Amino acid sequence: MPVRNRDIANAFETLADLLEIGDANPFRVRAYRNAASTVRDQSRPIRDMLAAGEDLTELPNIGDDLAGQIERFVETGHLARLDAATDKLPAGLTALLDINGIGPKRAHALYEGLGVTSVDELAAAARDQRVRALSGFGEKAEQRILHEIERQARHSPARTLLADAEEMAESLLDWIRQRAGVDKAAIAGSYRRRRETVGDLDVVVTASDPAAVSRAVTRYEDVGEVISSGETRTTLRLRGGLQVDIRVVPARAYGAAMHYFTGSRDHNIALRRRAQGHGWKLNEYGLFKDDQIIAGDTEESVYEAFSLPWIPPELRENRGEIEAAEEDALPTLIEVAEIRGNLHTHTTATDGKADLEEMAEAARDRGWRYLGISDHSRAVRVANGLDADRLARQIDEIDALNERLDDLVILKSCEVDILRDGSLDLPDSILERLDYVMGAMHGQLGLERRAQTERILEAMDHPLMRIIAHPTGRLIGRRGPVALDLDRIFEAAARNRIALEINAQPKRLDLDDQNARAARDAGVMLVIGTDAHSPAQLDFMRHGVDQARRAWLSGSDVLNTRPLNQLRDWLARGRSADG
DNA sequence: GCCGTTTTCGGCCCGACTGTTTTCAGTCG
Numbered sequence A: 001m002p003v004r005n006r007d008i009a010n011a012f013e014t015l016a017d018l019l020e021i022g023d024a025n026p027f028r029v030r031a032y033r034n035a036a037s038t039v040r041d042q043s044r045p046i047r048d049m050l051a052a053g054e055d056l057t058e059l060p061n062i063g064d065d066l067a068g069q070i071e072r073f074v075e076t077g078h079l080a081r082l083d084a085a086t087d088k089l090p091a092g093l094t095a096l097l098d099i100n101g102i103g104p105k106r107a108h109a110l111y112e113g114l115g116v117t118s119v120d121e122l123a124a125a126a127r128d129q130r131v132r133a134l135s136g137f138g139e140k141a142e143q144r145i146l147h148e149i150e151r152q153a154r155h156s157p158a159r160t161l162l163a164d165a166e167e168m169a170e171s172l173l174d175w176i177r178q179r180a181g182v183d184k185a186a187i188a189g190s191y192r193r194r195r196e197t198v199g200d201l202d203v204v205v206t207a208s209d210p211a212a213v214s215r216a217v218t219r220y221e222d223v224g225e226v227i228s229s230g231e232t233r234t235t236l237r238l239r240g241g242l243q244v245d246i247r248v249v250p251a252r253a254y255g256a257a258m259h260y261f262t263g264s265r266d267h268n269i270a271l272r273r274r275a276q277g278h279g280w281k282l283n284e285y286g287l288f289k290d291d292q293i294i295a296g297d298t299e300e301s302v303y304e305a306f307s308l309p310w311i312p313p314e315l316r317e318n319r320g321e322i323e324a325a326e327e328d329a330l331p332t333l334i335e336v337a338e339i340r341g342n343l344h345t346h347t348t349a350t351d352g353k354a355d356l357e358e359m360a361e362a363a364r365d366r367g368w369r370y371l372g373i374s375d376h377s378r379a380v381r382v383a384n385g386l387d388a389d390r391l392a393r394q395i396d397e398i399d400a401l402n403e404r405l406d407d408l409v410i411l412k413s414c415e416v417d418i419l420r421d422g423s424l425d426l427p428d429s430i431l432e433r434l435d436y437v438m439g440a441m442h443g444q445l446g447l448e449r450r451a452q453t454e455r456i457l458e459a460m461d462h463p464l465m466r467i468i469a470h471p472t473g474r475l476i477g478r479r480g481p482v483a484l485d486l487d488r489i490f491e492a493a494a495r496n497r498i499a500l501e502i503n504a505q506p507k508r509l510d511l512d513d514q515n516a517r518a519a520r521d522a523g524v525m526l527v528i529g530t531d532a533h534s535p536a537q538l539d540f541m542r543h544g545v546d547q548a549r550r551a552w553l554s555g556s557d558v559l560n561t562r563p564l565n566q567l568r569d570w571l572a573r574g575r576s577a578d579g
Numbered sequence B: 001g002c003c004g005t006t007t008t009c010g011g012c013c014c015g016a017c018t019g020t021t022t023t024c025a026g027t028c029g
Helices: A005-021 A026-041 A046-051 A064-076 A080-088 A091-098 A104-114 A119-127 A139-154 A162-177 A210-217 A251-262 A265-277 A299-305 A321-326 A356-365 A388-404 A449-460 A486-496 A513-521 A536-550 A564-573
Strands: A182-187 A200-207 A223-229 A233-238 A243-249 A281-283 A286-289 A292-295 A370-373 A409-412 A415-417 A437-440 A465-468 A499-503 A526-529
Touching: A005 A026, A005 A064, A005 A080, A005 A091, A005 A104, A026 A064, A046 A064, A064 A080, A091 A104, A091 A119, A104 A119, A119 A139, A162 A182, A162 A200, A162 A536, A182 A251, A200 A210, A200 A251, A210 A233, A210 A243, A243 A251, A251 A281, A251 A286, A251 A292, A251 A299, A265 A281, A265 A321, A286 A299, A292 A299, A356 A370, A356 A388, A356 A536, A388 A409, A437 A449, A449 A465, A449 A486, A465 A486, A486 A499, A486 A513, A499 A513, A499 A536, A513 A526, A513 A536, A526 A536
Parallel strands: A200 A243, A370 A409, A415 A437, A437 A465, A465 A499, A499 A526
Antiparallel strands: A182 A200, A223 A233, A233 A243, A281 A286, A286 A292
8 A cells, every 4th residue: 555645644644652651752752743743734645755756855854864764665665663662662552542532641651560451451540540550640539530441432522513513602702601700702713714624623712800701601501621720711411412611811811811822832843933033932812921911901902013914714724824924925815705605515406405596596685696506417316416418408498588687697507426547427419518527436436546646637538627616525524535646637637728626515515725725826826615415505605605715816816706897707718728 | 843023052831730759740722
């Protein structure tokens, strides 16, 4: 099996865990974690970069030593340092670190003192009351360990889709805002950065009496468990399993706290390094010079102290946003209000829940000027995909409906399946009658990389192809992306003027943020499509816009911000205009 | 193990909460 970026990142993470349990130099441990994060952050496979002769030490956090380790890992499939580490300590110990309350020191103590090498063995030891005998542990620690192991067995600690977290988050926020003495309350963290999933919710509150608010939140109706509760910080678990951290800070620290808890961790560290360079200190209470506060009541004040403009939360991943801010080169990010239409929707003709007219009505309600109907083609049998005759009838229906509509235009399309050999599921004779053809893959998702890439490239060579929907086919948390050489896909999309979709379904968000950014940088036009199967799902547009913002996109990078006439021009231009 | 507006050596982000301590280590975010 070829070594993927996540294999490298996972190996470095495991090695870091084992080194930490073995009480290695903490900065060396961090170096491996930082390197893992860098590798995970690459939109291109490391093995492609090596094959192209690129120098890995150009990447942040990768020096000569790690570059060499990665190179040998890719060549041999083995990370020698990890093999050496697992000779000293059982690899199963790293699983103990996933238990809340157990870190490297306790994992080491459990191994040395009780010979524990797995979560199961730890559970047995705790049930036998052998854990409490260890120095540094007590009865409470032992009970907490058992409690956490049982909770994890019931509820996997998987991250929650942002869209699923929203309802819980907004209800909690409303409730907190109504507590006595609360001034401001907002959700920070990855939720505010609009990441596709959240691990927990970070709530920042300002109040005249912080301790009173900290006590009050433990009585929120949806609390399943109070994990900890102090004067300024409370950690809860909601009944649904989602963890919530609530920090109450003074009003003068609101901006600093929002900045601090919005993160990302890497963005914060980068900014704190800058503070150190000036001899300042940056924390959740403000920016300090010799214990004198110089900024912190607003986020703007914090950035301003560094002579930087405010950076939108979606960009705060330490992926060049601080450097861009420094050069006054931050993008003007796309906004929902710029969206003029939607090019990916379904109706009851296939697996949608609403008919043509209902979808049109719902699109008009959202202020859109055009709506693309793109039902499935026949290969998607479970969705009752259209054959040429049924699609022809839908085309006639749309023509008739357009006669009656004056403020919305229905565009004729089809989400036509790209078959295994790259050919399309419907004949050109019917596809020619559409306003645009959108291609997608729904089957044979397990092909190896070369075949999968050739398949989609073949479809992109079809002269009618205009958009590729959900290009990688991933389902967040359930199914990884298909194996594709995205560099070649992007190159072909730019050359053939085919738009790639950011699918706005919360479980897809495909292309993802980094790939969408790489596509744009390669000269590709993006389109945000809701893939709506009901009128309500048209509101998924904002999730797609969130992802586009994380991809550094402006309105001009997204096809469906264009007025109808310009959209038609773009769709009609095709490859013929190239020559 | 990485890195350089203080540096090629000597730094490396920082504060809150808990439980086990008898003044603080460990963990977390």
